[in-house]
Amino acid sequence: MLKSPMDGQWTTNWELQYAQRTQAMTSSIIRDLLKLTQQPDVISFAGGLPAPELFPIREFKEACAYILEHDGARALQYGPTDGYPPLKEFLVEKMQKYGVPAEMENVLITNGSQQALDLIGKVFINRGDVIVTEAPTYLGALQAWNLFGPRYVTVPSDDDGMQVDKLEEVLKREKVKFIYVLPNFHNPAGVxxxxERRYRLVEIAGKYGVPIIEDDPYGELRFEGKDLVPIIVLHKENVIYLSTFSKTLAPGIRLGWVTAPGRVIDRLIMAKQAADLHTSTFVQMVANDICQRGILKRHVQIIRKVYRERRDVMLEAMEEFFPEGVTWTRPxxxxxxxxxxxxKVDAAKLLRVALEEKVAFVPGAAFFPNGGGHNTMRLNFSNAQPEMIREGIRRLGRAIAREIDG
Amino acid sequence: MLKSPMDGQWTTNWELQYAQRTQAMTSSIIRDLLKLTQQPDVISFAGGLPAPELFPIREFKEACAYILEHDGARALQYGPTDGYPPLKEFLVEKMQKYGVPAEMENVLITNGSQQALDLIGKVFINRGDVIVTEAPTYLGALQAWNLFGPRYVTVPSDDDGMQVDKLEEVLKREKVKFIYVLPNFHNPAGVxxxxERRYRLVEIAGKYGVPIIEDDPYGELRFEGKDLVPIIVLHKENVIYLSTFSKTLAPGIRLGWVTAPGRVIDRLIMAKQAADLHTSTFVQMVANDICQRGILKRHVQIIRKVYRERRDVMLEAMEEFFPEGVTWTRPxxxxxxxxxxxxKVDAAKLLRVALEEKVAFVPGAAFFPNGGGHNTMRLNFSNAQPEMIREGIRRLGRAIAREIDG
Known part of the structure; x- marks a missing residue:
């Protein structure tokens, strides 16, 4: 080989090449934090990780063996952009059980819900478009959409979710592209x-002709009380519904889905094709095999039981160890x-004290698209074992007390 | 459940909601065609499918069992955005063997190369930016980038690839964001x-300060002759290199990678995090297990042998059955x-005649971003068995003769 004429001679100034939209790109504070908090002696409530000891590993192994033995060539080949038809059929039936009259044309398989957020951003958001979110809201949605340059208008939440009575004044004032809402066991708010607010939401949104994005990764993980009607059921023509297998089967397979009117799905399919052709055929077939055997349904019951216990341990420990003046949601x-x-407590400053005490959480400010929430934080209760939750909350209580007293 | 106040009352006019960029969205002609040509009696040279009978199904089965038995909880959990570290290490070593002094910070795992194209579009392309491509060029790149509104300027190709001597006049005239090139066994051109053009390309690009995107999905599938130096080796600071496991292991796992300067990888990671958090941990671990056992290397040798035979069968049949005045590349x-x-032959019209003769191909016009190529077509030789290739070319020759005579 000849020496290259350019070898070592000249270096691209890449910073001058980036698109304008990269100015809105941020690495997730949460994912960066996760790196810091992964020392083994830190008890972390910071991540959003499911309990790994509950993953149905044996069932995955059986499904992989079955699929590769019986339909291996299909599993390893290119597949249709909208998804593996039998898995789509499973999801159509699942949506029908919720009360959504979905057909095959109403479902698109995605790489987790995060990809659905990206595709929605591509298909809907022009620079400057107004999006209504709750405050706080899901950080991953902000990350996905920031690239497309929207402006966020927020509606505050309380223990019953978005304060829908404050939505109408926003829709009167602003031309809104869509309303983004996480109706069940909200990330980060837990509410x-x-x-009655779901009915009111579809009524107001419909009156002003504004579509709703319903993001529902956690709906199946209800510990108590009755299931509430999905928003899409109340106005199927005006709602794009997102969900995922990440919290019920496993996040490491990156598998989610969108349910929406057929012509919206068509647009999302075009965006998906340009983004990555299709989701792994193999992963879809394995997940489908697990679902068809009824394992998903059984498995969700186990998760509910374990997470409920962990939530209870966390709530009890908070009662015991958190100083006065601290309040929290009861998901x-x-x-x-x-x-x-x-x-007077700044959660970002508190995090440093907490890390000294070997416990971690996510400061809440990142979940507010327009600022605020300096004195809030998100705690995850699914990942740590009960005894670690209790010890972690004890440490966190001590850190909070130090911050309040200091 | 109460009746919804909106039920059946009002229907969103979704067409008014779509972002401006959706006007540039098209479903791939190739993927739409594939649907039409999947009747069992049509011999299709239209797709870009690897030979499914070569997929290492048994090796996948063993790897799945091993990974789930020994590291199942990690395989099913969330993972880092840049990729599973041992697979990244494997790719770092692979790139080093090519002569690229890559480190861990220079590699990002993607959902096939298609996702890398999408991430590059997000990170680099402002509306109106000029991108230089070959003519013809890879359709998937155009699909990924069209969303971001670039303008394409093309440089023609001949049997030695891009006519690099015509590149400099373009770079003198236009402010170019990047040059996109497929150096090995080009899709669709086969060249x-x-x-010497690789050296000249990096020299000209370097002189004008324009980065190069080197898209190399097929580089490992060389049947004869010696491997040529990857462009990134000649100017590592100025090149973003893409490749994939889709043509060597299997496309159904959706696994590719990018090699680039560390600060470019950092930007692509931010875009990847917003797009889908990360590529399936499970799939990455399974592919890594297969690669670490040396199966990839052995398997590529089998693919080369089989595809070489199929290419030869196709070339021989073309000599025998194609009418005079038809020429083709010899990849x-x-x-x-x-x-x-x-x-005088329009390949799009020819396709209808060909489908009557029960044979399919892709008309070439779609591969030209600025028009042209009406009398060209792409033929795939990897997917069909030799006897079907011969019969398909016989039918196609008949269709061409009908079109020429008609």
Whole structure:
């Protein structure tokens, strides 16, 4: 080989090459934090990780062997962009059980819900478009959409979810592209949108002609109380519904889905094709095999039981160890709860003290698209074992007390 | 459940909601065609499918069992955005063997190369930016990038790939964001960029400060002749290199990678995190297990032998059955060859005749970002068995003769 004429001679100034939208790119504070908090002696409530000891590993092994033995060439070949048809059929039936009259044309398989958020951003958001979110809201949605340059208008939440009565004044004032809502066991707030508010939400959104994005990764993880009607059931023509296998089967397979009107799915399919052709055929076939055998349904019951116990341990420990003036949500399901600290406490500063005490959480400010929430934090209760949850909350209580007293 | 106030009352006018960029969205002609040509009696040279009978199914089965038995909880859990570290290490070593001094910070795992194209579009392309491509070029790149509104300027290709001597006049005239090139066994053209042109390309690109995207899905599938130096080796600071396991292991796992300067990888990681958090941990671990056992290397040798035979069968049949005035490329590897028909033949019209003759191909016009190529077509030789290739070319020759005579 000849020496290259350019070898070592010239270096690209890549910084001058990046697109304008990269200015809105941020690495997730949460994922960066996770790196810091992965020392083995830190008890972390920071991540959003399911309990790995519950993963149905044996069932995955059986499904992999079965699929590769019986339909291996199909599993390893390119497949259709919208998804593996039998898995789509499973999801159509699942949506029908929820009360959504879905057909095959209403379902698109994605690489987890995160990809659905990216595809929605591509298909809908022009620079400057107004998106209504709850405050706080899911950070991953902000990350996905920031690239497309929207402006966020927030509606505050309370223990019953988005304060829908404050939505109408926003829709009167602003031309809104869509309303983004996490109705069940909200990440990060841990709250659930009350049933009467769901009716009111579709009514107001419909009146102003504004579509709703319903993001529902945790809906199946209800520990108590009755299931509430999905928003899409109340107005199927106006809602794009997202969900995932990440919290019920396993996140490491990256498998989610979108349910929406057929012509919206068509657009999302075009965006998906440009983004990565299709989701892994092999992974879809393995997940489908597990679902068809009824394992998903059984497995969700185990997860509910274990997470419920962990939530209870966390709530009890908070009662015992958290100083006065601290309040928190009491989620009926899911993986997270939300803590409000006294006004004078800055959760970002508290995190440093907490890390000295060998416990971690996510400061809440990152979940507010327009600022606020300096004195809030998100705690995950699904990942740690009960005794570690109790010890972690004891440490966190000590850190909070130090911050309040200091 | 109460009746929804909106039920059946009002229907969203979704068409008014789509972002401007959706006007540039098209479903791939190739993927749409594939649907039409999947009748069992049609011999299809239209797809870009690897030979499924070569997939290492048994090896996948063993790897799945091993990974789930020994490291199942990790395989099913969330993982780092940049990729599973041992697979990254394998790729770092692979790139080093090519002569690229890559480190861990220079590699990002993607969902096939298609996702890398999408991430590059997000990170680099502002509306109106000029991108230089070959003509013809890879359709998937155009699909990925069209969303971001670039303008394409093309440089023609011949049997030695991009006519690099025509590149400099373009770079003198236009402010170019990057140059996109497929150096090995081009899709669709089947040609390989000559070694002296690779040196000249990095020299000209370097002189004008324009980065190069080197897309190399087929480089390992060389049937004859010597491997040519990857462009990234000649100017590692100025090149983003893409490759994939889709043509060597299997496309159904959706696994590719990017090699680039560390600060470019950092940007691509941010875009990847927003797009889908990370590529399936499970799939990465299974592929890594297969690679670490040396199966990839052995398997590529089998693929080369089989595809070489199929290429030879196709070339021989073309000599025998194609009418005078038709010419084609003679690829030294890969999966495609490129046919030029007499000027008066429109390949899109020819396709209808061909489908009557029960044979399919892709009309070439779609591969030209700025028009042209009406009398060209792409043929895939990897997917069909030799006897079907011969019969398919016989039918196609008959269709061409009908079109020429008609």
């Amino acid at each position: 659930t949108l009350a049933e 009926q399901g899911g993986m997270f709860l939300w803590v409000r600290l006294p006004e | 390989t960029l000559a070694e 030294q590897g890969g999966m495609f060859l490129w046919v030029r028909l007499p000027e």
